[in-house]
């Protein structure tokens with residue numbers, strides 16, 4: 001169902017509302033109040049970079065990467081800057097996180113006045129598309145064998161046993177990730193949580209489509225060469241926890 005509503009960008013916006021059944025989502029969708037500039041970014045700029053199927057970027061991408069649960073967007077924005085030839089799809093349910101990514105992309109910060117026409121800053125290639133909802137609702141819109149890398153970075157660990165079915169790395173999601181990944185494509189999972197590390201290794205080692213690429217302990221203990229630090233990783237570092245970086249290759 002499409003619900004029409006007015007916004008201060010001077011346009012009528014078609015915003016999708018939940019009409020059908022959605023998978024249950026356990027995290028936060030909204031946090032502290034989104035400040036005015038960021039609200040405007042969500043209303044006026046998000047429609048310009050919002051994912052639509054079939055996905056198109058401002059470039060003809062060499063490959064397409066997907067980041068699931070990008071949080072505040074540092075890794076996604078940083079990767080997209082480093083790799084202007086790649087098209088990036090970012091999925092995040094948390095509205096404040098989406099607003100932060102838009103702020104990183106446009107250079108518009110809280111408290112600053114919005115320019116008349118918000119555009120990408122001139123030194124940034126138009127290579128990010130944003131899905132501001134549960135990625136499980138996006139999967140069906142992504143064709144088989146079309147993605148070269150999937151990032152799941154510091155997913156919520158849900159450490160209690162009784163919450164294990166909430167963990168994002170699970171057989172249903174792995175099946176979808178495997179379907180959309182090209183053969184030879186990479187699923188990268190990073191975590192600073194002991195329980196989640198063991199869980200991820202068990203889930204992925206039991207999944208025949210994937211092979212762990214690590215040959216030595218440095219391959220999973222050290223940040224990969226193309227890494228950009230995330231907010232949760234920085235928090236883990238401050239609190240003395242070490243992260244692991246698990247790269248799995250799709251082999252069939």
Ligand SMILES: C[S@@+](CC[C@H](N)C(=O)[O-])C[C@H]1O[C@@H](n2cnc3c(N)ncnc32)[C@H](O)[C@@H]1O
Nearest residue numbers: 069070071092093094134135153154230231232
């Ligand atoms: C612990 S945070 C990590 C954020 C970021 N990757 C980082 O390292 O700073 C996990 C993020 O995943 C998002 N998330 C969880 N499940 C999701 C889903 N099904 N679809 C999209 N985002 C999801 C949450 O909203 C949250 O922002």
